[in-house]
Structures are given as structure tokens and as C-alpha cells.
Amino acid sequence: MRLYGFERPTRATRVRWALEEAGVAYEHVVASPHDPELRALNPLGKVPCLVDGELVLTESAACCTWVGTRSPDSGLVPTDPHERARYDMWLSFFTTELEQPMWLKAKQKFAWPKEHRCPEAIAGAEWDFARSAAFMEHHLGEGPFLVGERFTCADLIGAHTLSWARIAKFEVSDRLRAWAAPHLARPALARALMPGA
Ligand SMILES: N[C@@H](CCC(=O)N[C@@H](CS)C(=O)NCC(=O)O)C(=O)O
Numbered sequence: 001m002r003l004y005g006f007e008r009p010t011r012a013t014r015v016r017w018a019l020e021e022a023g024v025a026y027e028h029v030v031a032s033p034h035d036p037e038l039r040a041l042n043p044l045g046k047v048p049c050l051v052d053g054e055l056v057l058t059e060s061a062a063c064c065t066w067v068g069t070r071s072p073d074s075g076l077v078p079t080d081p082h083e084r085a086r087y088d089m090w091l092s093f094f095t096t097e098l099e100q101p102m103w104l105k106a107k108q109k110f111a112w113p114k115e116h117r118c119p120e121a122i123a124g125a126e127w128d129f130a131r132s133a134a135f136m137e138h139h140l141g142e143g144p145f146l147v148g149e150r151f152t153c154a155d156l157i158g159a160h161t162l163s164w165a166r167i168a169k170f171e172v173s174d175r176l177r178a179w180a181a182p183h184l185a186r187p188a189l190a191r192a193l194m195p196g197a
Helices: 012-022 036-041 060-070 081-111 121-139 153-167 174-184 187-192
Strands: 002-005 027-030 049-052 055-058
Touching (some): 002 012, 060 153, 081 121
Antiparallel strands (some): 002 049
16 A cells, blocks of 8 residues: 655644554555645645555545545454444544544644634634533443444544644543553554654
8 A cells, every 4th residue: 555644744644553453564655745646646735645556545534434444353443333433433423523623723833824813703613622521531431442342443443533633632531541552552553653764
């Protein structure tokens, strides 16, 4: 497989982490948003972009799920239908609820061209993040895993999102930090953060 990412950590880190967890061989291509090779695959110039033979995937949650589906022994994607439903719920929650206020703040601070920014939106984003974080905290169980009895891409994306939240200076409760800490200490993430391919 071939994974396009940027030099800096991005949502492509999620996919690289999943590839490392699954023990799949991959090539890591360091691109930039205007890279013609990346744009030919994803005209938005965004990462991650994952190529597996004829299959070209964008969207970090879909890419992680593909990696786990292709390596069923990894356990990264549950096969039990009830567990799979809860896994899908968490992935949608992380990408459409928890992460969006963070992304909104980033767009208002630096990601969007100045003429499209509306800095007043940042206070609303912080309020919205707090609501979603409270939802997550409410639904945490006793154990370390969101779904079933083993580490899945739901834990991976949840922990990655919370570490991004701390970097973006959102308020993350002690309970959520304690939940994320063992996942963020996994050796596969350390390997995924190493520079180069
Ligand atoms: N929903 C997408 C978001 C992808 C995305 O926005 N990636 C950022 C990096 S984290 C990017 O490529 N930004 C470059 C740009 O917007 O030009 C996903 O989860 O993969």
C-alpha cells in the first residue's frame, strides 16, 4: 500500500498508525497540498490518501477501516455485527462531532484564507467541543477499549483526536486524558510518528 501524508503529523498519522498496528508493508509518500502526484489522486490536495492496487481512498476513518478489514487478524475492525455497529458509531462521532469544532478553530486561525475567516466562531467551537467531550466521557466504560475487549480503530481515532485537542488547546478532562494515555503510548504510534518512509 502507498500512503500519502505531509511532513508534519496530520490525520494521515491515523492511517500510518493503523498500518503499523496491522504490520502491513507500506510506502509513506511525503507530499504537500499542491503536489501534482497527490492532486491526481485527490484533487483537494488533502491527506491521508491511501492507494491499494486499484483502490484509492481518502478520509482517515475509511482508510483506517480498510487497513483493519484487509488484516482481520489485527482485530482493528470488529467482525461481530453489534460491535461493528458501535465501532461505526464511534468513528462517525469522532469525525463529525468531536473533531469538527477543532477543525473549525484551525480553519479560523490559519487553515482558511484570511478573507473567509470569522474569528467570532472560535468561542462557539470551544463550547461545542466541550459538549462532545462530555458525551464521550459519559460513554466510556470501565476498561480501556471503546468496543469489545481489544484495541480497534475506534480507540486509535479517539485517542488521536484527543491528543490533537490538547495540542489545539481545547480543555480535555483528566478522565479522557487517562483513557487516551495507554493508547497514545502504543509502540505502533511511535513508529508511525517517525520521519521518512
Ligand atoms: N475528513 C478528512 C480531512 C482531511 C484533511 O483535511 N486533511 C488535512 C490534514 S490533517 C489536509 O490535508 N489539509 C490540507 C489542505 O486543506 O489543503 C479526513 O479525515 O481524512
